[in-house]
Amino acid sequence: MAFWKSLLKDIDFYLVTDSGLSRKGTLSDVKCAVAAGCKIVQYREKDKTTKEMIEEAILIRKICGENAIFLVNDRIDVALAAGADGVHIGQDDMPIDSARRILGENKIIGLTVHDTDEAIEAERKGADYVGFSPVFDTTTKKDAGMGVGPERIQAVRKTINIPIVAIGGINKDNCISVIEKGVDSLVAISAIVCSDDVRRETEYFIETIRKTKQKYIQQS
Amino acid sequence: MAFWKSLLKDIDFYLVTDSGLSRKGTLSDVKCAVAAGCKIVQYREKDKTTKEMIEEAILIRKICGENAIFLVNDRIDVALAAGADGVHIGQDDMPIDSARRILGENKIIGLTVHDTDEAIEAERKGADYVGFSPVFDTTTKKDAGMGVGPERIQAVRKTINIPIVAIGGINKDNCISVIEKGVDSLVAISAIVCSDDVRRETEYFIETIRKTKQKYIQQS
Ligand code: NI
Numbered sequence: 001m002a003f004w005k006s007l008l009k010d011i012d013f014y015l016v017t018d019s020g021l022s023r024k025g026t027l028s029d030v031k032c033a034v035a036a037g038c039k040i041v042q043y044r045e046k047d048k049t050t051k052e053m054i055e056e057a058i059l060i061r062k063i064c065g066e067n068a069i070f071l072v073n074d075r076i077d078v079a080l081a082a083g084a085d086g087v088h089i090g091q092d093d094m095p096i097d098s099a100r101r102i103l104g105e106n107k108i109i110g111l112t113v114h115d116t117d118e119a120i121e122a123e124r125k126g127a128d129y130v131g132f133s134p135v136f137d138t139t140t141k142k143d144a145g146m147g148v149g150p151e152r153i154q155a156v157r158k159t160i161n162i163p164i165v166a167i168g169g170i171n172k173d174n175c176i177s178v179i180e181k182g183v184d185s186l187v188a189i190s191a192i193v194c195s196d197d198v199r200r201e202t203e204y205f206i207e208t209i210r211k212t213k214q215k216y217i218q219q220s
Numbered sequence: 221m222a223f224w225k226s227l228l229k230d231i232d233f234y235l236v237t238d239s240g241l242s243r244k245g246t247l248s249d250v251k252c253a254v255a256a257g258c259k260i261v262q263y264r265e266k267d268k269t270t271k272e273m274i275e276e277a278i279l280i281r282k283i284c285g286e287n288a289i290f291l292v293n294d295r296i297d298v299a300l301a302a303g304a305d306g307v308h309i310g311q312d313d314m315p316i317d318s319a320r321r322i323l324g325e326n327k328i329i330g331l332t333v334h335d336t337d338e339a340i341e342a343e344r345k346g347a348d349y350v351g352f353s354p355v356f357d358t359t360t361k362k363d364a365g366m367g368v369g370p371e372r373i374q375a376v377r378k379t380i381n382i383p384i385v386a387i388g389g390i391n392k393d394n395c396i397s398v399i400e401k402g403v404d405s406l407v408a409i410s411a412i413v414c415s416d417d418v419r420r421e422t423e424y425f426i427e428t429i430r431k432t433k434q435k436y437i438q439q440s
Pocket of ligand 1: 311312
C-alpha cells in the first residue's frame, strides 16, 4: 500500500477549504489546521483560474508536507500539476473509473456518496474512502440537498470497510452524535473557516473526535 | 512524430466551440464543421460540471474520429478522460511545463500568445502551435483585450516555425487580410456558431483560406 493510503486509517478531523467563507484566507486556514494536527486537507476551489488554483495548490502541498494528506476537489488536472496525494470527486465530477485510470493505483480517490447503494458502489469501484453527505442540512454547499441525519451513517458503516468521512452541517454542537455512529472522520467547514482561531477550533474537533471514538470502541 | 501532430501542418479552418453563442448547439456545430472538412476542433466550455464536460467531450471525440484533431481548452483532466489529442492552454491556464509532463510528448499542446516574445517562449517550451490572439477587437472572449491588428502576425511568422492560428474578431470580411500575413489557420467563432448553416460557413472559410494560401505561396 502506498504511504499516503496507509495514513487514511489515522484521519480524524478533515479540512475542506472554502475561500468564499474563509475569514483569514485558505492558506492561513490550512497552516493553522495542519499545525493543530489535522492529517487530511481537501482544496476545494471553484472560482479561480486553473493557473491560480495550481499556484495555490502547490503552496498547500508544501504546507501539508509529510504531516497531512493533500487532496484536490474535482480537478484532477490541478491535483496532477501540484503533486497532490489524490482527489475528492463528487457525483458531478469525473467518473471514478476514468479518475483511477488517469491517477493510477497509488493516488487516493475519495468519492461523495448519499446512500448505502452509492457507498457499496464506491467501494466496489476502488474508492479509498467515501464522503457521506449531507448529514445535516447545510447552507455551505448550495446543491447539497436536505440532511439525511446521523442515523443513516450506521447503515453505511455496516456495508463498507473503507473509511467514512461525514460531511454537511456538522458543528461543535452536533459532532459527537456523528462520531458515535461510527465514522472515521468529519468535516465542519463553517465552524473552522469562519472562526477567528482556526487552530484552536481544529484542536477542539480533533480532541473531541478522538475521545468519542475511544468511548465508542470501549462500548462496542 | 505522433499521427495527430503530423496532421497539424494541414489545418486551415480551426473550430472553437461556444455553447453560449451557438445557435444549434455545440455537438451540431462540431458535426457540421467536420462534415465541411474542418480538421481541428477545440472544445471550450466554462459553465458545465466536469461530468457534463467529459460526457460532451467523449461525443466530440467520436464525431472528430480520424478526420479532425480534437483538443480541449484549458481542462487537461477533461482531455485525458475523453481521449482528446491534446489541449489548448491560455496564459491563465496550466503552465506548459506541467501540461507537457502530464500529457507526454505525443499529445498536442497549443498555447495562446499575444506577442513575439510569448511566441518565441512558447516554441522554446515545446508548444506544438500557437494561437495568436486577439487579432481584432472581439466581444466573444471578455478578457481578450484590444486587437493588435494583422500586421503583427508577420513579425511572429518570422520568429517561429510552429503553426500559427489567428484568433480574435476574425470574420468573412477581414479573414483574407489575416491569411495573407502568413498564418496557417484561423478561428472565427461568431461567424460560425451564430450561423444558420455552420457547414456552409465552414466550407466558405476553408475554401477562402486555401485559395489565399496558394496565392500567398505563389507570390512569395
Ligand atoms: Ni490571454
